[in-house]
Amino acid sequence: MNESMESQIPEFEFLSYEARDQVAIVTIRRPQALNALNQDLLVELASVTDVITQDPEVRVAVFTGEGRAFVAGADIGQIADIQDAFAGREFALLGQTVMGEIAALPLPTIAAINGFALGGGLELALACDLRVASTKARLGLPEVSLGIIPGFGGTQRLLRLLGRGRALDLIFTGRHVSAEEALQLGLVNRVGEDALEAALELARAILKNGPVALALAKEAVTRGEGLELEEALEVEADLFGFAVTTKDMKEGTRAFLEKRAPEFKGE
Numbered sequence: 001m002n003e004s005m006e007s008q009i010p011e012f013e014f015l016s017y018e019a020r021d022q023v024a025i026v027t028i029r030r031p032q033a034l035n036a037l038n039q040d041l042l043v044e045l046a047s048v049t050d051v052i053t054q055d056p057e058v059r060v061a062v063f064t065g066e067g068r069a070f071v072a073g074a075d076i077g078q079i080a081d082i083q084d085a086f087a088g089r090e091f092a093l094l095g096q097t098v099m100g101e102i103a104a105l106p107l108p109t110i111a112a113i114n115g116f117a118l119g120g121g122l123e124l125a126l127a128c129d130l131r132v133a134s135t136k137a138r139l140g141l142p143e144v145s146l147g148i149i150p151g152f153g154g155t156q157r158l159l160r161l162l163g164r165g166r167a168l169d170l171i172f173t174g175r176h177v178s179a180e181e182a183l184q185l186g187l188v189n190r191v192g193e194d195a196l197e198a199a200l201e202l203a204r205a206i207l208k209n210g211p212v213a214l215a216l217a218k219e220a221v222t223r224g225e226g227l228e229l230e231e232a233l234e235v236e237a238d239l240f241g242f243a244v245t246t247k248d249m250k251e252g253t254r255a256f257l258e259k260r261a262p263e264f265k266g267e
């Protein structure tokens with residue numbers, strides 16, 4: 001990130017943004033409330049997605065939390081103050097929009113789950129492409145214990161990730177699962193002693209690959225998810241067609257034939 005870019009980054013109250021070695025690290029910092037997502041924090045998360053998209057050096061984004069939680073959910077104090085169905089719907093739509101913006105980032109995203117990822121916190125992790133948990137992490141959707149339901153995309157993203165039976169087990173019981181069980185369920189991709197370290201290791205493995213190809217692969221999976229197979233395969237073929245026109249493709253194939261490591265430029 002150059003100096004003029006740095007000066008364009010908004011002042012955040014509840015999170016920090018840093019970019020190093022092509023990886024953006026967004027750290028949610030409201031540790032006294034276990035990083036619970038209040039409205040201001042949600043707005044800051046939306047705004048950090050713009051910072052990530054506008055940083056030309058960033059190829060992978062990692063989201064994590066300060067202290068002993070990733071995010072312990074939406075702010076229960078704010079939920080308790082919601083007066084009517086209209087305001088409740090607006091609150092859910094705000095959360096869904098923010099998670100949607102994270103999900104739509106045109107690069108691989110990783111949630112480094114360093115502790116509790118509950119309710120809106122797990123929903124944030126589900127909006128990321130990949131999830132890496134520390135051995136101490138606890139994950140769950142306990143909303144029904146508060147008389148509400150997951151509202152930041154959790155009912156739909158968990159269903160798509162785990163299937164109906166396993167999603168409803170977690171949603172109906174609201175139980176907290178350990179990192180080990182989350183790995184068995186397919187809720188997280190990896191478990192490590194230190195979530196951020198493990199996420200950065202995963203990021204480094206991803207960074208070896210062509211940036212345009214990564215964005216196109218994400219687009220193919222995302223757009224294909226809601227389509228019939230035949231239509232989804234057409235999307236894949238179109239995006240493959242685009243991939244072969246890129247400089248990255250020329251570099252990747254040439255490097256293979258010349259028996260050297262590729263130097264991708266993301267073009």
Ligand SMILES: C/C=C/C(=O)SCCNC(=O)CCNC(=O)[C@H](O)C(C)(C)COP(=O)(O)OP(=O)(O)OC[C@H]1O[C@@H](n2cnc3c(N)ncnc32)[C@H](O)[C@@H]1OP(=O)(O)O
Nearest residue numbers: 032033034036072073074075076116118119120142151152
């Ligand atoms: C659409 C989305 C909806 C949702 O996301 S609804 C919320 C879903 N999440 C939850 O239900 C989890 C709520 N939190 C907890 O159950 C517990 O916390 C934990 C099990 C995560 C940890 O328990 P322990 O170790 O005993 O810590 P502690 O004293 O409860 O928490 C420390 C401080 O953090 C505040 N806090 C924790 N989670 C939230 C939250 N989600 N919203 C607002 N505040 C929260 C507490 O109140 C307390 O604060 P103080 O020190 O002032 O008493």
